[in-house]
Structure formats: structure tokens, C-alpha cells
Amino acid sequence: GQQVMQIPQYQHVQEGEDFTTYCNSSTTLSNIQWYKQRPGGHPVFLIQLVKSGEVKKQKRLTFQFGEAKKNSSLHITATQTTDVGTYFCAATYQLIWGAGTKLIIKP
């Protein structure tokens, strides 16, 4: 069936460094959503991208949807401790989820 591959599984960064997670599909996606799950918490909706080539920003977070609507990325500039958690992408009508990227801030 349709799948969304999300990479990397983990990313360790120093506070202040940037972070990026990628979602890739072999098929065209109707839209893509991004969620954040803090440790011990539940997923919280961040944003939805619908249009080809769409770019949206939320403060230090930049979300992109590829021109072919087969991939998406989330980029965080200058990470802070509050960014720690797992970031998930979710695609298509019945929300096929990526496996998530865990952002870890090095002490």
C-alpha cells in the first residue's frame, strides 16, 4: 500500500543548530500535515500543506511541499530546548503517517 518514508529516525543537535526532517512518497499526495509530539505527550497539529511547491513559516519552523507533491520537509532554525520531541508527517485522506523524527538536543 501507499507509504510515506520519513528520515532521519533520530537527529541529535546542539542547541542553536538547525534541524530538518524529510518525508518522501512514491506517489502523489493530496496534502500533508505535520505534527509534534513532546516526550510523554500526544501529537499536536502544526500545519497542513496542500499546494504544489507551498512554503509556510511559523516563527523558526519552515514547512515545504515539493513541486511534484511527493515530498515534504520541516526545517527548524536555531533549535531550542522547547523544540525537543518527535515530528511526524501525515499524508493523504486517511492520514498515512511517517515513522517520525526524534529531535534530541545534546547537553
Next chain:
Amino acid sequence: EAQVTQNPRYLITVTGKKLTVTCSQNMNHEYMSWYRQDPGLGLRQIYYSMNVEVTDKGDVPEGYKVSRKEKRNFPLILESPSPNQTSLYFCASSLRTGNEKLFFGSGTQLSVL
């Protein structure tokens, strides 16, 4: 306050003992769904419901049942739990379809011994 309420938060049970995890939303949402979360696998959908008395299987429905007799409630039933159903479960809802912003409950950590 708009929310999705799941109970219990933690549950330890033994193989074969029927259990129900409750889910209720106060936002008048039509769409509700259940997910399980396992390390490295992300969220996998178990069942979903587009409205009252309308339910359908997700990706991993085996061993689970659901019902949607009222708009606000969507319980998850494990008739005969097995250890491979040990997982973190989330209920979620959205206004009309699964293609919209999902609101999640706080989760139920289930251990089947």
C-alpha cells in the same frame, strides 16, 4: 475547553480479559479514529468513523472492535487482548474528515501480560 478525553491513561491486564478504552470529544466532530503507536513505527490507524453508526477498518484492525452509537463517543474494545497489543493508543477527532486537523487524546498506555 475543546478536548478529546481518553480513559484510562494506563492499563495493565492479562491475556484474554476483555477491556474497553473510552474516548469522548466535546467539539461535535464527525470524524473519530483510533491509532496505536509503537517505537519506530509511528502511528498506525486501527479503525475510524466518519459519523454515527459508520465505522471502517484502518491499517491494523485485527483484534479490535469499535462502535459509534453517539457522535461524541468512540470506544475501542479488545475482546481478547494478547501481548502483541501492548502499545500506546491514541484517540483522535476532526471536524468532518481525516483530511483535516486532528485533535488527539492524551493516550492510553496498555500492557497485556
